Each structure stands twice: as structure tokens, then as C-alpha cells.
């Protein structure tokens with residue numbers, strides 16, 4: 333594939349989904365190229381990945397949402413970014429920012445949406461004794477974790493499941509469905 337879509341990934345922490353996207357994007361036929369990584373956290377491990385894989389990155393603090401979004405939009409426009417992937421980005425984006433991007437923003441969430449939107453997903457799932465959990469890739473809209481679903485993967489919750497084991501089990505699936513979702517939206 334010659335014309336890969338220029339993309340940006342927003343992160344806040346570990347960056348394991350970022351890593352899976354970087355790896356996939358190195359495949360010749362993968363539809364996007366990651367041209368920019370933006371973090372609101374200077375200590376995010378994902379920034380180490382940006383350095384390792386030689387991908388341009390920026391840290392913008394999030395003390396003021398408006399400033400973070402303005403800084404990010406400037407970089408995004410400079411680089412002619414057409415798709416924005418949120419990967420463990422722990423902040424909410426404003427309606428204006430999302431509109432500005434014409435809704436070409438996708439996110440991964442560690443639950444079977446529309447169930448368990450928001451934070452602390454795994455502990456809430458375990459408390460309500462769900463039989464299954466999973467992960468979802470969806471388009472981002474101003475209402476949190478509510479946009480159109482692109483792909484979901486279900487996992488079975490074991491009897492002795494802990495928050496940590498569930499998180500790891502779901503992350504393994506996240507690393508598969510995020511790249512698959514991107515392939516599917518370009519089909």
C-alpha cells in the first residue's frame with residue numbers, strides 16, 4: 333500500500349496499545365502510518381516507544397483542556413493528520429475538538445460497551461459478577477464511550493479472576509482488535 337493515512341495516537345500511560353499499533357503500522361499493507369504521538373503525561377512509558385521507533389512525539393500538559401487541545405490541533409494540522417487513535421488516553425476531548433476533526437477519532441475501551449463506560453471498568457465488572465467482559469473499539473463522540481462500535485471481543489471471566497488477571501486477559505485482546513478495527517474502517 334503506497335498511500336497510508338497519516339495518523340496520530342494520543343496516550344497517557346503504558347502504551348501497550350500504542351506498541352501494537354506501531355507494530356501493525358510497519359506492515360506494508362496496513363492502512364495507516366503513525367506520524368505523531370501526543371501525551372498529556374511526560375512520564376508516559378509510551379513516549380519511550382516513540383523514541384525507540386523514531387516517531388515524532390509531543391508532550392502537552394492537560395492543566396487546561398483548551399490549551400492542550402489547541403496545541404494538539406496545531407501539530408495535527410501541521411502534519412496533515414487524518415485519523416486520530418486514542419490508546420489509553422485518560423482525558424475527555426471537547427465537543428469542539430471532536431467536531432473539528434470531523435469525527436475521525438477512534439478509541440479503545442476495556443469493556444463490552446455499552447456496558448461499563450468510564451473508569452475502573454474491571455473492578456466494577458467483577459463486583460457485578462458478570463460472566464463475560466471484553467473490549468471495544470469505537471468512534472469517539474462528545475458523549476463518553478458512546479460512539480458507533482467498530483469491533484468487540486468477548487472474554488470469559490473465570491471463577492478466581494482478579495482485577496489484574498482480567499486486565500491482562502483483555503489487554504491481549506485489545507492488542508488484536510485495535511489493528512483489526514483500523515483495517516476494517518479502511519475497507
Ligand code: GRF
Nearest residue numbers: 346347348349420440441442
Ligand atoms: C487499555 O485497557 C485501554 O482500553 C484503556 O486504557 C488502557 C491503556 O493501556 N483505555 P495501554 O496504555 O495501551 O497499555
